[in-house]
Amino acid sequence: MNDKKSILELKNFNLYIQDKQILKEINLPFYKNKVTAIMGPSGCGKTTLIRSINRLNEGIPDIKMTGEMRLYNKDLLEMNAILVRRKIGMVFQRPNPFPTMSIADNVLAGFILNGVRLTKQEKEEIVTGSLEKTGLWDEVKDNLHRKGTFLSGGQQQRLCIARALAMKPKILLLDEPTSALDPKATERIEELVNELKSNVTIIMVTHNMGQAERISDYTVFLYLGELVEYEETATIFDSPKHSRTKDYLTRKFG
Amino acid sequence: MNDYKSIALAESRAYVFKIILRLSGYLAIAILCGVFITLASKAALSLQETGLSFFYTSTWDPVRDSFGAFPFFIGTMVTSVLALTISLPFSFALAIFLGEYLKQGRLSNIVSTTLDLLAGIPSVIYGFWGLFVLVPLIRDFQNMLGIVPHGVGIFSSSIVLALMIVPYSASISREVIALVPQDLKEAAQSLGATQFEVVTRVILPYAKSGIFAGILMSFGRAISETMAVTMLIGNANKIPTSLFSPANTLASVLANEFAEASEALYLSSLISLALMLFFITAIFSFVGRWIIRRWMVNG
Numbered sequence: 001m002n003d004k005k006s007i008l009e010l011k012n013f014n015l016y017i018q019d020k021q022i023l024k025e026i027n028l029p030f031y032k033n034k035v036t037a038i039m040g041p042s043g044c045g046k047t048t049l050i051r052s053i054n055r056l057n058e059g060i061p062d063i064k065m066t067g068e069m070r071l072y073n074k075d076l077l078e079m080n081a082i083l084v085r086r087k088i089g090m091v092f093q094r095p096n097p098f099p100t101m102s103i104a105d106n107v108l109a110g111f112i113l114n115g116v117r118l119t120k121q122e123k124e125e126i127v128t129g130s131l132e133k134t135g136l137w138d139e140v141k142d143n144l145h146r147k148g149t150f151l152s153g154g155q156q157q158r159l160c161i162a163r164a165l166a167m168k169p170k171i172l173l174l175d176e177p178t179s180a181l182d183p184k185a186t187e188r189i190e191e192l193v194n195e196l197k198s199n200v201t202i203i204m205v206t207h208n209m210g211q212a213e214r215i216s217d218y219t220v221f222l223y224l225g226e227l228v229e230y231e232e233t234a235t236i237f238d239s240p241k242h243s244r245t246k247d248y249l250t251r252k253f254g
Numbered sequence: 255m256n257d258y259k260s261i262a263l264a265e266s267r268a269y270v271f272k273i274i275l276r277l278s279g280y281l282a283i284a285i286l287c288g289v290f291i292t293l294a295s296k297a298a299l300s301l302q303e304t305g306l307s308f309f310y311t312s313t314w315d316p317v318r319d320s321f322g323a324f325p326f327f328i329g330t331m332v333t334s335v336l337a338l339t340i341s342l343p344f345s346f347a348l349a350i351f352l353g354e355y356l357k358q359g360r361l362s363n364i365v366s367t368t369l370d371l372l373a374g375i376p377s378v379i380y381g382f383w384g385l386f387v388l389v390p391l392i393r394d395f396q397n398m399l400g401i402v403p404h405g406v407g408i409f410s411s412s413i414v415l416a417l418m419i420v421p422y423s424a425s426i427s428r429e430v431i432a433l434v435p436q437d438l439k440e441a442a443q444s445l446g447a448t449q450f451e452v453v454t455r456v457i458l459p460y461a462k463s464g465i466f467a468g469i470l471m472s473f474g475r476a477i478s479e480t481m482a483v484t485m486l487i488g489n490a491n492k493i494p495t496s497l498f499s500p501a502n503t504l505a506s507v508l509a510n511e512f513a514e515a516s517e518a519l520y521l522s523s524l525i526s527l528a529l530m531l532f533f534i535t536a537i538f539s540f541v542g543r544w545i546i547r548r549w550m551v552n553g
Binding site: 112 | 358435437438440441442443444445446447448451452455456459460
């Protein structure tokens with residue numbers, strides 16, 4: 001508990017869509033190099049919350065956000081959205097590698113999209129490094145210039161993680177990253193999350209309680225847009241303070 | 255017993271229904287074959303008399319029984335390519351604007367309804383507009399350049415043709431752009447891409463085959479457009495020497511000379527032109543469809 005250092009902190013964060021309040025007065029620090037799992041029943045605002053951190057909600061008409069999201073003592077909501085997204089990577093529910101790009105270009109997509117010119121050597125380092133970090137290197141090193149669409153779902157998802165990591169983000173957001181994958185691929189992603197947290201802070205939304213228990217250090221329980229409980233994962237699973245949390249967690253036994 | 259009877263009745267009804275559906279499918283094929291056979295049999299005389307030189311002779315002089323389709327082939331291609339070139343930037347911009355920047359809202363509805371209305375205007379109206387508004391302008395322009403001020407000609411018909419195909423190709427490209435999965439756009443956004451970068455590096459590469467097929471289909475439409483072109487192209491049966499030259503396309507010469515064709519060979523030669531037009535448009539339509547099937551990205 002001594003190494004608690006918050007990297008991102010939500011303060012009185014509210015989010016409304018067309019006057020309907022989706023998130024209510026969220027106060028939530030995320031700790032550096034920890035895995036924080038966000039749980040809660042469908043429609044509780046988990047995905048909305050994680051997408052606001054990447055500023056991906058801003059295309060929604062009639063959206064209003066109040067409060068603060070402090071990233072290194074700067075309000076993320078006041079920053080340029082594009083800068084925020086370069087610092088904070090995101091991986092989505094369904095693996096979404098770019099089908100028009102090769103595997104190598106997918107890893108480099110962040111640079112290609114932003115028009116950053118890289119030397120051949122830089123490219124090689126980034127591609128090799130990111131693919132090694134995600135354990136994909138040995139599986140795809142002979143096919144780097146083929147399109148990524150022939151990969152299995154789990155490999156595609158790891159390619160998407162590699163693509164996010166290539167940008168050297170401070171924070172990696174995972175929005176139910178294994179919900180479209182089989183158990184074996186899920187296990188691989190979970191191992192990967194464990195390996196990655198020494199370098200990057202991970203915030204993940206998950207429906208899978210077992211997954212939250214296995215790989216997260218902290219767990220947030222959201223219910224109807226309110227933060228009900230936020231604790232170390234071991235504590236929240238052993239002795240939830242709130243009855244709502246307990247009811248939700250015990251469903252896995254019932 | 256009663257049960258079996260009603261099932262038999264229902265089944266026979268379903269059977270008849272299926273037969274009717276199938277017949278309507280066969281009917282479409284029969285119509286296409288019928289058109290082709292009619293054209294081919296009526297064109298036979300001209301192809302017998304003129305032979306293959308019909309396709310490369312550059313004189314079309316019905317009085318001397320000299321029939322060459324080459325000027326019309328060139329006229330058609332030049333007019334259509336020019337029209338397509340003029341229309342592309344506009345239809346492209348419209349498609350991206352409507353498909354990506356202005357997906358919903360009142361302005362979006364107004365613009366798309368306007369496009370639909372534009373696509374529905376009869377081509378004779380475009381032709382009139384061209385004759386009374388565009389042609390005088392072009393004539394002034396030609397005077398300024400010091401060339402013969404025909405007014406009518408390839409350039410005028412290409413501009414009007416471009417106006418006519420913008421709504422058509424914009425709506426095809428827009429549909430293709432709308433097919434680009436939302437999660438790919440979000441993936442690009444989450445990597446820090448601006449909207450412009452999302453469009454140029456994710457959407458267009460993904461949609462390019464569909465857009466290309468849409469261009470081919472618009473080209474097919476430009477080739478077969480008849481009324482407006484007939485009114486504006488100047489109806490000169492020779493190979494055009496400049497972009498301002500009066501010329502004729504396959505479709506416009508057909509519309510223009512059909513009523514005069516009293517001799518069998520003249521009529522048959524016109525029908526050969528029709529057969530050519532039939533094949534050219536069919537090829538573009540087939541190739542367009544083939545590209546969509548072959549090259550669509552499987553996500």
